Amino acid sequence: MMAYDLTLRAVLERAAKLFSKKEIITRDYSGTFRYTYSDFYKRTQRLANVLKNLGIKKGDRVATLAWNHHRHLELYLAVPVSGAVLHTLNLRLAPEQLIYIINHAADKVIFVDKDLVPLLESIQDQLPTLECVVVMSDTNEIPPSTLKNPLSYETLLTEASEYFEFPDLSEWDPAAMCYTTATTGKPKGVVYTHRALVLHSFAASLPDSLNLQESDVVMPFVPMFHANAWGLPFVCTWLGATQVFPGARPQAADVCQLIQDHKVTLAAGVPTIWMATYPLWESGEYDPSSLREIVNGGSAAPMSMIKNYQEKLSVSILHAYGMTETTPVVLVSRPKSNMGGMTAAEKYQLSARQGLLVPGLEMKVVGEDDEEIPWNGKTMGELLLRGPWIAKEYYKDPIRTQEAFSNGWLRTGDIVTVNSEGYVSVADRSKDLIKSGGEWISSLDLENTIMDHPAVLEAAVIAIPHPKWVERPLACVVLKQEYEGQVNVQDILDFLKGKTPKIWVPDRVEFIDAIPRTSVGKFYKAALRTRFTEIASTKEGSDPIVG
Template sequence: MMQTQLNLTTMVRHAEKYFPDKTVISRTLGGVQTIPYRKITERIRRLAGVLKELGVKKGDRVGTIAWNHHRHLEAYFAIPTMGAVLHTINIRVSPDDLAYIINHAEDKILLVDEDLFPLIERVKDQITDVEKIIVMTDKDVLPETSLTNVASYEVLLEGADPGTELCEDIDENDMAGLCYTSGTTGRPKGVAYSHRGIYLHSLALGLKDTVGLSEGDIAMPVVPMFHVNAWGMPFAALWFGTTQVLPGPMPTPQILAELIEEHKITMAAGVPTIWLGLLQALENGNYDTSSLRCILCGGSAAPKGMIRAFESKYKIPFVHAYGMTETSPIVTLARLKSYQQELDEEERLELRSRQGMVVPGIEIKGINENGEIQYDGETIGELLVKGPWIADSYYKNDRSEDAFRDGWLHTGDVINIDEEGSVKIVDRTKDMIKSGGEWISSVDIENALMAHEAVYEASVIAVPDPKWQERPVACVVLKEKETLTEEDVKQFLEPQFAKFWIPDRVLFMEEIPKTSVGKFLKRALRNQVKEMLSLSDPS
C-alpha cells in the first residue's frame, strides 16, 4: 500500500479544491458574516504566512483564546498546516491557571478575541515568554493596552501572501493540537493530539452510525472550540464540505434557537446544560426546529426527561455520546441497532439514555477488583479505553502514571455494559456513594430528579455519616415559578429506587456550581453543602 501521511494539510487542500462555494456562517461581535470556503482557505494560507513571518517554527505552540467563529476556524488549520501546534485555551479558567497553562505549553504567539483581551491583561506580567499577541476583532482599532507586542489579525492577514504554501511533508505522528483538562483536581493537564489522530477521528465522525456528518449537513458546534477541539467537528466539517454555523461570543439559548431556525441547521453539538437552556427557550418561544436531524449531547449524562422532551414534544432526535479530553473525544454513541427500533417507547428511551456503543476503531473494557466485568448490564467497573485517537500520556508526561497504564487509558468513569454492548456511565469513581457497604449512583438519582417537570437541574453528592459511612444529599434547582418541598422530592423518588438510595436531605438552591465547560463541579458543591448543613444544624 502507498505510504501517505494522514495530516491536516490534505484536509485543507481537499476543501479548497472540491468545496469552494460551501460556506461558514460566523457570528462575531460585529454581526453575522457568511464566508465561502474559498475565502476561508485563502485566509488559512495567509495566516500560515503571517506566523512564518513572525518566526513560528515547526513544533512551536500557538495559543488561541477565542469563541466559535471563522477566525478561530482559520487558526484550527493554519497553525497545524505550517508545522506548529494549535493550543486552544479555556477562557473560563482562573487567572492563575490561565498563566500556568500558557507558560506550561510555552506558547510563542497568542491569538485573542477582542472581548477576551482583558483576560491577557490580568496575567501579562506572568506570561513574559509570549512574543506576540494578535487581536481578533471586526474593529479597525485595537483595545487600549500597555502591552507593546500587540497586532491586529485583520491587518496582518491583509498584508500576507494568499498563496502561502502549506507543509506537505508533516509526519502524521507530529503534534497538531494541544488542549488542557479543566483541572477539577490539581493543575490542568495537557493532552496532545497528533495529525493522525485528528484525521482518523474526523473519519469516524462521518460514519452513518456515529455522527454521520456529511457535505449535506448544516452543523453548529455549540460546544466551545477551546474544549476538546469542539469535539472535532470543525476539522471534519471543513474536510467534508459541511456548511458550518459558528455561534460566536456568549450564545444564549434564544440566539441558538434563532440560528437553528434562520439557517436550517441539521445537527448541533453541546453539553446537557446547553440543551436544558434550549428546551426552556423552545417552551417560551415559537421557533421552527424542523430542520434538525439530531442534537449531539456529551460532557455528562443527559437526563431521560430531557431526551423525552426533545424527541416526543419537539420531534428532534437526541444522540447521547461519551468522550473526554484524553479521547479526542468520541468513544461511544447511543444509536439503536436496526432490530431495537421495534422496542416500545420506554425501552428505546432507556437505551438512548445510555452512552451507547463504542465507535469503530476504539476498544473498551470495564474492570473492577474481580477483573474484567461481564456484559450483563449490572456489574460495574472502571472504563478503560484505547485506540488511534486516544492519548497515551499527558503533555510533558505530567502525572501520566495516574491514568495511562498497560496500554489503556483509565478514565475514572464507573460503567456497566449491557448484553448488546451498550455502555452506561454510572458515576465517576470519586463520586460514587458507598452507604452501609452498598454502592449508590449519584448520576442515576440526578437523572431521575431531572425528569420531574418542576426541576430544572439537580446534582447529588455524598456526605459523611457516622452509621452508614456516607449518605446521599440532593441539590435541586427548580424551574421558574415552580415549588416543591423536600418531602415531594423524596416521594417522587421512592417508587424508582431502593429505600437506602433515597437522599437523606434535599437542598433547594438558586444555582449549582459548574466547571468551565458546563459540568457540575461537585468539589465546590460539597463545600457549599457542608456550609448549608452546618448552618441548618440546631446543635
C-alpha cells in the first residue's frame, strides 16, 4: 500500500475539484452571503498566504474568537493546511479563562469577529504571546477600538495571492486544538492531528453514524468554537454538502428562518435550541418539512422533546455522544435492522439512549473495582474509550493527563449502562451521580422524567447531604410560563409515581426562574450545588419521601 498521509489538504482540494458549484451560505452582518466551494477554495488559498505574510510558521497557534460563518470555515482549513494549528476560543468563557487558554496555548494571532472586539479589548494587555489581531467583518472597515494595530480580514485577503504552495505535512502533525469547558479548575487543552480529523470525518459520515451525504444541506448550530462543531465543517466540506451558518448571535427565530429558507436537511445542536425552536415550529410560523433529522448532543434530550418532534413535526431526533477529548463523535443512537418489531414506546426509549459505538473505536465500562460490568442495561460503570481520534493526553498538563488517561484508555468520567444490544445510556457524570443508601440514582434519568411533565420547561437534579442516607436528590424545576403558579411540589411528586424507583423520588423540589448553564449550554450543576448547599433533609434519620 502507498504511504499516503491523511491530511486536511485532501478535504479542501476534493471540495474544490468535485463540488465547485455547491454553495456555502451565511447569515451575515448585512444580510445573506452565499458563494461556491470554488470561491471558498480561492479565498482559503489567499488566507493561507495571509498567514505566511504575518509570519506564521509550522506549529504556530492561530486563534479564532468567532461565531459560525464562512470566514470561520475558511480558517478551519487554511490554518491547518498551511502547517499551523487552529485554536478555537470559546467566546462564552469568563475573561480569566480566556486569558489562561490563550497564554497556555501561546497564540500568536487572533482572528476576531467585529462584534466580539470589546471582549478581546478587555484582555489584550494580559496576552504576552499575541502579536497580531485580525478583525473579521463583511466589509473592509474596522470598528473603532483600543486594539493595537488591528488588521482587516477582507483587506488582507484582497491583497494576498490566490495561489498558495501547500507545504508537505505529516498526518501526525497537529492541525487544531480546543480547550474543555471547565466548571472547576482550569480548562484542559486537547490537540487534534490531521490524521485524527480525517479518520473522524470518515466515521462521522457513515450511514449508521451521522449519515451525511453530498445532497444534504447542513446547519451546524453547535458552535464552531466547541469540539470542532462536532466535526461537521470538515465532513461537509469533504463530501461537498451545502453548508448553512447561522452567523452572529442567532436566536430561535433565526434558526427556524434559515432552515425554512434554505431547505436545511440536517441541523445539529444542544437540546436548548431545539426546545426553544419547537414552539415556533408548532405554531406554524415556520416550515420544518425539509428537515430529515436533528442531531442532538451535549446533553440528553428529554423524551417529551423527542416525541413532539417526531409525532407533531415528523422530524427525527438523533442522539449522539462525544467529548472534546474524542474529536468528538463516539456514540450514535440508530436502531439495528433486527429491531423492526419494536413498539413506538420502545423506539423512543432507544432514541433517548446515547447509542452504539461508531466503527473504529473501542470501549469498555468498568465498575468501582475497575472490572468490566455486565451489559444488562442496569449495572452502572465508567465509560472508557480508545481509538485513532481519541486524545492520549492534555496539552502541557501532565498531572491531569495522569488522572484521565490510564493504560492507553481515556477515562471519560461518564457513568453509563449498556444493554444487551450494546446501546450505551449515560446515567450521569461521575461527579453528578447520587448515591443514596448504597443505591445509585441517575440525575439525568430523573431530570428527563420530570421534564416529561407537560408544565415543566427544564429540570436539574443535584445531590444534597442527608444524615442517614448520605445523599438525597433535590430537583430544581423551571415551569413553562403559562403554568407558573398553577403547579406545586406535590404535583411533581405525584407525576413521578410509578415512573421512577421510589428511592429516586426527590426529597425536595425547588421552583426556580432559570437553570444556570455552562458556556456551551449544559446545565451548570456546580452553581446549583453552591446555591442549595445548606439545604438538608427535614426528615432527619427517616426514610426518603417515596410518595
